[in-house]
Amino acid sequence: MNPRLRYWLKNLAIKTGSIKVLRRVRDTIAPPVQVDYRLLEQTGEVPVPTSVTMEATLACNLHCTMCFQNDYRDRGIAKELGTDGLLQVVRKLPPEIRFAYFLGGEVFLRKGFSRLLEAVDGQGIETFITTNGTRIGSEDWAVLKRVRHLTGLGFSLDGIGAVHDAIRGEDTYETIIKNVRLALAIQRIYISFVMMESNIHQIPEFVQTITGLGIKEIGLVHEMYCLPGDMEATHRRLGGTGRTTS
Numbered sequence: 629m630n631p632r633l634r635y636w637l638k639n640l641a642i643k644t645g646s647i648k649v650l651r652r653v654r655d656t657i658a659p660p661v662q663v664d665y666r667l668l669e670q671t672g673e674v675p676v677p678t679s680v681t682m683e684a685t686l687a688c689n690l691h692c693t694m695c696f697q698n699d700y701r702d703r704g705i706a707k708e709l710g711t712d713g714l715l716q717v718v719r720k721l722p723p724e725i726r727f728a729y730f731l732g733g734e735v736f737l738r739k740g741f742s743r744l745l746e747a748v749d750g751q752g753i754e755t756f757i758t759t760n761g762t763r764i765g766s767e768d769w770a771v772l773k774r775v776r777h778l779t780g781l782g783f784s785l786d787g788i789g790a791v792h793d794a795i796r797g798e799d800t801y802e803t804i805i806k807n808v809r810l811a812l813a814i815q816r817i818y819i820s821f822v823m824m825e826s827n828i829h830q831i832p833e834f835v836q837t838i839t840g841l842g843i844k845e846i847g848l849v850h851e852m853y854c855l856p857g858d859m860e861a862t863h864r865r866l867g868g869t870g871r872t873t874s
Contacts, residue, residue, distance in 0.1 A: 637650065645816065645844055647779055647780075647816065662675075663675060675724075676722050676724045677724070677725070678724055678725060678726045678727065679725065679726060679727035679728070679729065680721060680725050680727070680728050680729070681728075681729045681731065682714070682717075682728060682729070682730055682731075682744075683731055683732060683733065684714070684730050684731070684732055684733070684735040684738040684741055684744065685708060685732050685733040685734070685735065685737055685738040686701065686708065686732065686733040687701075687708075687732070687733045687734065687737045687738075688701065688732060688733045688734045688737065688760070689734055689737060689760075689762060689763055690734070690760055690762065690796055690797050690800065691797070692786075692795055692796045692797075693794075693795050693796075693824075694795065694822055694824060694851045696852050697733070710740075711738070711739065711740030711741075711743060711744060714744055715743065715744060715747055718744065718747045718748055718751070719747070721751065721753070725751075725753055726753065726754060727753065727754050727755070727756070728748045728753045728754070728755045728756075729755075729756050729758070730744075730745070730755065730756070730757045730758065731757075731758040732758070732759075734759060734760050734762075734763055735757060735758070735759055736759060736763040736764050736765070736768055737763055741768070742767060742768065742771040745757075745771060745775060745778075746771065746774075746775060748777075749775040749776060749777050749778070752777060753777060754777045754778075754779050755775070755777055755778050755779065756778075756779055756780045756781075756782065757778070757780075757781050757782065758781075758782040758784075758820075759781065759782065759783060759784075760783070760784050760796070760800075760804070761783040761784065761785075761803065761804035761807045761808065762797075762800055762803050762804060762807075764807050764810075764811075769810065772811075772814060772815065773814050778815060779816065780815060780816040780817065780818055781811050781815050781816070781817055781818070782817075782818040782819075782820055783804060783807070783808055783811075783817065783818070783819055783820070784796070784804075784819075784820050784822070785801070785804055785805075785808075785819050785820070785821060785834075785838070786821055786822050786824070786827055787801075787821075787826075787827040787830050787834060788801070788830055788833060788834055788837055789801055791826065791827050791830050792804075792827075794826065795822075795824070795826065795827065805841075808841065808843070809841065812841065812842055812843070816845075817843050817845070818843075818845040818846075818847065819838050819843055819845065819846045819847070820846075820847045820849055821834060821846060821847065821848050821849065822849055822850075822851055823848055823849065823850060823851070824851060831848065
């Protein structure tokens with residue numbers, strides 16, 4: 629297909645909310661590779677994946693009450709791979725990669741994130757970005773408007789007004805709503821709501837408020853835990869011996 633026609637169709641699908649339909653059509657014409665589990669058992673070989681998830685940074689400007697990353701973030705983050713190193717990873721992605729998911733920490737704290745995003749876009753890879761919505765700068769907006777393969781932005785909101793701010797930080801609600809409104813003009817938006825005892829009473833009002841902004845996708849998700857018992861169970865399932873090495 630002509631590249632210009634492909635970009636036009638994709639952008640139209642994003643703006644009209646029919647990107648999922650377009651993907652189904654594409655996957656019918658060129659189905660993604662399926663895992664042959666019998667071959668996997670026999671040989672341990674699996675097809676090259678078609679998507680990649682990249683943590684642009686583990687740094688974050690918030691200290692959300694339920695965030696499982698807070699524990700090791702509070703202990704100090706080791707020196708992260710620089711943007712040039714991440715760009716090398718991007719350039720070596722195999723051609724089978726169709727999707728790239730960027731998350732953090734907070735992705736817009738990564739110096740050089742715009743370079744990373746444009747590099748992925750230059751390879752024709754569809755991209756989705758998850759952000760807390762508080763640190764999108766003017767340069768970031770310019771890049772978000774310019775890239776051709778961005779299929780959505782995911783924002784985190786855990787309530788309305790003071791309920792949200794008690795979880796994610798003072799005055800963050802208004803900042804995020806402002807950026808959500810700006811993003812709606814250029815992109816498909818997804819909202820993630822982490823369900824907790826402190827905010828579940830607000831779910832009906834929250835859904836009404838968010839859909840009133842014109843947003844069609846809301847995810848109500850459970851808290852994620854990484855408790856000692858969970859880690860021990862995972863270790864056993866992976867065949868751990870209980871011994872550690874330094």
